[in-house]
Amino acid sequence: MLDYASLAALAAVVREGSFDRAARALSVTPSAISQRIRLLEERVGGALVVRGQPCLATEMGRRLCQHVDRVRLLEQELHEALPSLAPEGGVRVALPIAVNADSLATWFAPALAAFATEAPVLMEVAVDDQEHTSEWLRSGKVLAAVTASARPAFGCNSRPLGAMRYLAAASPDFMKRHFGDGVGAGSLARAPSLVFNSKDELQARWAHRLCHRHVELPRHILPSPQAFVTATVAGMGWGLHPQALIAAHLENGSLIELVPDTPLDVPLHWQYGRSASSLIDGLTRQILAAAHSALMQS
């Protein structure tokens, strides 16, 4: 079998970002860490870690870390069946997942917390656009993800979650200044929009559907769901917001829809490794239940 002391050293270096911190986390000396990683690299025949600030895994290193994560999940199940095997103090395993920012800011966090409060895990949540979280799964960086893609990644199951409903909204003052003559290709090409990051295509999709052609939108980039709402209320731009995040603002009139009854629904899916453990099954149950009450079900 593989040398798991060396693999644990590798995983610690990648997680902690430095040899010193990895040594502290494993209660060994930094030279023990670097010796173990050197041995592993000799065996594999290539570099596993790019030494730097922080230390990063190479492609091969990442594959090995992913293997360590999976073995740990299996060990965790074993500990539940044979508690005497479990280490003193009950070590928690890391469970890496990826989720889109708007889900994390709304329905996902309570479900995640409910699961993590009871399960012997440490969640490692990565945030990316719903169009890109499936790449995290494919590359093996995470074991489960909320994604826009229904097609299961290799070795994964895919379950529909329902759709996140987005509304195009702006402040009343912004509407008066930029859309006084109506919302169309002309005014959209001049009024500043807000996008979450350069991958965010929601505003462009909404405008395309409205105008039946591509409109080049001027855009501010603002990667924070909270700041996104604050900045829209303050009149910095228009943007697509999860309905749940702006319901109160629409109610009290601090935001209004650009064009009434033009929601954009983004179907989301939960994908998770098929070979994964009963821990993933428990998380899946929480996620599905929360999604079914928070998202639009068709």
Add this chain to the structure above:
Amino acid sequence: MLDYASLAALAAVVREGSFDRAARALSVTPSAISQRIRLLEERVGGALVVRGQPCLATEMGRRLCQHVDRVRLLEQELHEALPSLAPEGGVRVALPIAVNADSLATWFAPALAAFATEAPVLMEVAVDDQEHTSEWLRSGKVLAAVTASARPAFGCNSRPLGAMRYLAAASPDFMKRHFGDGVGAGSLARAPSLVFNSKDELQARWAHRLCHRHVELPRHILPSPQAFVTATVAGMGWGLHPQALIAAHLENGSLIELVPDTPLDVPLHWQYGRSASSLIDGLTRQILAAAHSALMQS
């Protein structure tokens, strides 16, 4: 002088992430874009763009994009003095800045919106840890940043903003389960903490100050200020929160301080390029005013 049509093509490819989208943004054909970039690469004698999904700038490409940003800012000032020079419809310049997530989620967004609503700019906000935003400045990826570092980056001015006050807090139920026998090195080594990302050292610093030694904290990674609060209230872990974000929760008892009167103050600074334009000066005025009323002044 340099060929600015080619430089604009390069900046568009890097901003949009693909040759097709850059072509659309500049209303030219994709082959015109790739020809301009090839010419530029021949002149520079090296690659400027790594072709991929998305296309990324090389080190040299990034330096050129930074130059384009600065020239555009100078042009913008010229347009204010000589409006006839300004293009039809008043093209807005992009102003890239970096800010820490907690500032963006609290005091920063309203100030930014107030500035952007009036100024002819499109803000491009990048989010990183306050210990790392100064690297964005140094590498020239942004023209201004909120940072923990007081020492000006090369070519920058640095102004103190005051300190962001953090409080270590958890839910009453979590306190009972994990800190029933008090908060110390032993209980902190077992109770799950929340960290924003793997660079987030606030929890470790707070624990070190309390226990007078390093404590290895088990940690969930949760990169969203909103989810961070939600998950803490739901009992997933303890963590350091900006006082402003949890004041209501402390008031109504859904969160309590781990140890009363142990705030952690993180001094923040505003750094901005010295050669930059009057636009940056306007932003600086807004940022300083907002910080002086929202942050702890010593």
